[in-house]
């Protein structure tokens with residue numbers, strides 16, 4: 136067993152139980168005890184970890200990313216979303232499985248070092264002859280040792296059909312559906328302790344045909360997997376949607392079968408009050424990506440209104456080409472700042488921000504029974520944050536230190552009871568080698 140003692144604990148359970156000084160006991164891949172004071176365990180060869188000066192939380196859940204974008208960071212630095220996409224599409228057109236593997240490995244390493252144990256990656260660029268990019272992503276997830284929810288994305292609406300991407304970057308409708316079905320059949324694991332799940336993810340209304348949106352939803356439901364897409368990210372998207380189909384992106388999504396408790400949507404920045412209510416009633420999740428929204432100036436998502444409406448809301452880094460830092464820890468802080476800028480000082484508490492980054496994300500991915508909180512029986516995905524240095528000196532509330540302060544070093548991160556990070560360092564792969572491979576891949580891509 137692994138026994139963590141003498142640590143502050145924020146369980147994020149339904150009662151919000153916290154301990155100033157407590158223990159977490161892990162046996163195999165699951166948590167077997169959480170409580171105040173020292174652990175009581177039968178004698179045996181246990182690994183004891185002294186959590187003095189640290190806070191234990193559930194591992195963070197990243198609900199939206201594009202790991203391949205680690206190879207194209209720092210470009211189109213001052214552009215709107217549509218300008219940024221138009222500059223980056225031709226570069227992404229040269230992606231191959233090797234570059235995607237190098238970028239994903241780097242992105243996942245960075246996420247692990249910021250306390251993230253589960254990652255939803257939305258991959259939607261499939262140039263011809265690029266090799267098996269889904270396999271490359273699966274390999275990277277397995278190497279770093281986190282859980283992956285790999286969204287097999289797609290685009291079938293190029294410039295000649297009024298879409299935004301160049302024609303050579305889109306697939307045919309049939310190829311997109313076939314590739315998605317193959318990814319599910321090859322990699323999707325429905326087991327409760329799954330390390331890899333596949334979801335269905337046409338990219339966005341401005342890069343995907345109506346028919347692909349509809350048929351992708353039918354495919355996902357036939358296969359029993361979840362659905363993900365970008366929606367209502369910018370006013371440009373809303374204007375285009377109103378001009379083309381006479382309704383807002385949220386109304387369009389609902390008409391195509393894209394609201395439901397098996398769907399989570401990236402961004403949802405521009406929603407009318409009626410749309411917020413519909414997301415709540417249908418249980419449709421939102422992946423809130425505050426830093427990316429700020430980088431591209433798209434607006435501030437109504438995260439608190441969505442939570443109040445009953446919709447699951449999780450946090451997302453979004454692709455590293457619009458969030459160069461690529462860490463999830465800072466999104467706790469950014470989500471809180473943006474919610475308060477939009478709704479005033481009471482709009483989001485530090486504990487609600489932590490909930491979004493853990494249980495809210497687990498709900499978006501349909502993993503709330505296994506992930507998102509520290510409770511006996513749940514999978515042992517957790518982060519031990521070091522809070523005893525100068526950066527947090529004198530802050531008595533450890534959750535406030537985590538959410539309001541600088542992102543702490545991760546003293547220990549477990550995924551399914553296995554050590555991924557220890558002493559602030561990645562233990563599953565070599566950081567310097569990963570950085571060298573990313574540098575070479577980025578150079579080759581550009």
Ligand code: ZN
Pocket residue numbers: 199200201257365401453454
């Ligand atoms: Zn995105």
